[in-house]
Amino acid sequence: MRRSLAGLVGIACSAVFAGANHIGIDNSKDHNRQQCSGMYSKKAWGGDTNPFIQTTFDKAPPPDDQDVFVSLVVFEFKDEDLIGVWPSPDAPEKEYICTQPNIDQKFCNATQLGEYILSPNATASRRNEILSKKVNLRDPQVPKYDVKKTGYYCVSSTPFSDGAQYKGEVNFRNAYGNLPAAQIAKLPFYAGITIVYAVIGIFWGFLYVQNRHDILPVQNYITAIIVFLIVEYLMTWGFYDYQNNHGSNVVAKVLLIIVSILNAGRNSFSFFLLLIVCMGYGVVKPSLGKTMVYVRFLAIAHFVFGVIYAVASLSITPDNAGPLVLFVILPLAGTLTAFYVWTLNSLNYTMKDLLERKQSVKAMMYKKLWWCILASIVVIFGFFFLNSFTFAERSAPDFVPNHWKTRWFILDGWLNLVYMVDIAYVAYLWRPTANNRRFAMSDEIAQDEDGGFDMGSFGGSLDEEDARSPTREELMNGSGNRNKGDLSPVPPKPVSEGGAGRGRPSLDGETIFAVGEDGDRSSMDEFESPRNSEERQKLTGKKD
DSSP states (O other): OOOHHHHHHHHHHHHHHHSEEEEEEEEESSGGOOEEEEEOOOHHHHSSSSEEEEEEEEEOOOGGEEEEEOEEEEGGGGGGGSSSSSTTTTTSSOBOOHHHHHHHTTOOOGGGGTSSOOTTTHHHHSOOOOEEEEEESSSSSOOEEOOOOOEEEEEEEEEESTTTTOEEEEEEEOOOOOGGGGGTTTTHHHHHHHHHHHHHHHHHHHHHHHHHGEEEEEEHHHHHHHHHHHHHHHHHHHHHHHHHHHHSHHHHHHHHHHHHHHHHHHHHHHHHHHHHHHBBBBTTSSOEEEEEEEEHHHHHHHHHHHHHHHHHHHHOTTTTOGGGGHHHHHHHHHHHHHHHHHHHHHHHHHHHHHTTTOOOHHHHHHHHHHHHHHHHHHHHHHHHHHHHHHHHTSSSSHHHHHHHTTTHHHIIIIIHHHHHHHHHHHHHHHHHHTTTTHHHSOOBBBOTTTSBBGGGGTTGGTTTOOOOOOHHHHHHTTOOGGGGGGGGGSSSOOOOSSSSSOOOOTTTOOOOOOOOOOHHHHHHHHOHHHHHHHHHHHHHHHOO
């Protein structure tokens, strides 16, 4: 009993290798007897040639000088119901091949012996041409099938002679080139993303050069990943363009390996950058110390496991995958989990530390980053949730034929868009400005609820010279910091209670930052008014 054509269609739809335009066909397995692929008309994407489907078979020496025949049919998926006939209303399956018993039942005529049976109304009801032919493997000649309309086309075969073994190839050739129709949309997609990253790189480079003397270490890492992304997406676009023009030759396979390695590098670099940003590197902490070494080791391990996974996915088919594949997946999953947990914990700790020290502006930066990460997670899970209803029917024979145009975006495209938005937003938050180092190395002077200064925060706003703010008792005694006079030839000026610390005065709740020693001295000179002089005399008990 021959297997139903609908079942073969379902198997072929799930078994087609999306990265190849030339697909093998044989009868070693049921799903190899039929191959399907989407096809575009010449009008849809343009091109120099008319799209066609060409099937070729290897010549087989006939045993005992007898002819060996193979039944072949080429059709568009929407015409699948027109292939085969039902022997009776309650028959379990159709009769597909014109055999002598089917000729006797008048399901076909003698001239169609060995061909696929078409329904009586096939000529009037078909949407596209249906090619049915009996192929002699002694001299296999299969006419070229011209594609007039965009659709999902299948080539189905079955041995007509008993014990016949055959092997061949199906070429789904589109008008635009050799790239499979399901992947042609990636060509303009990756070209567009490359242009977007190039524009981001131009704006970032302009700000970087403009403020090149005030760049933070974390901004150097952001610069590196933007350049890396431009190169990676340019290589990805180049791979698809080369495959479209030259097919899946050796160079295309080498480019595919390079693109896979770059993709693994992008993932590792991205997790590394996000982790050190969440740790406060460059904005909250000038250095991560030994922690940076551990982060780099984790990024390198994730990259190595990512490359191993990419190579394994290219060389191992799902049919050949065994328990050993776990040794490829588990290490990558482990490093990925470590990045997730470490990143979220670091971000929560950084935000908590900034809020406790009342660094509201810096805390707001990390709050925006937290919202960005949360929004990305919500979008990803929301997209998976919506697509789960669609993929619930993936076992249906018409699932791939109805979704072959958009499947690439569901599996790959939209994740690249989410990633691009995240990178652009992080680059915007950490963009180079004229006050990078001043902002990073200074603390905001905290204020209490009544708008007054919190004296406990003054010590944290000093610069890196290990200076100490005078206490209230030292201010009243006029002896603040005088015990350190032997360390500096210039004795420090007395500091008023209202202007204590290294910060600048607050005006109507404006954010205040410590700006360094030179700026403080000039600020003290600027505010040396008569009123300030009187207040200083009252505090120190001395007259000028």
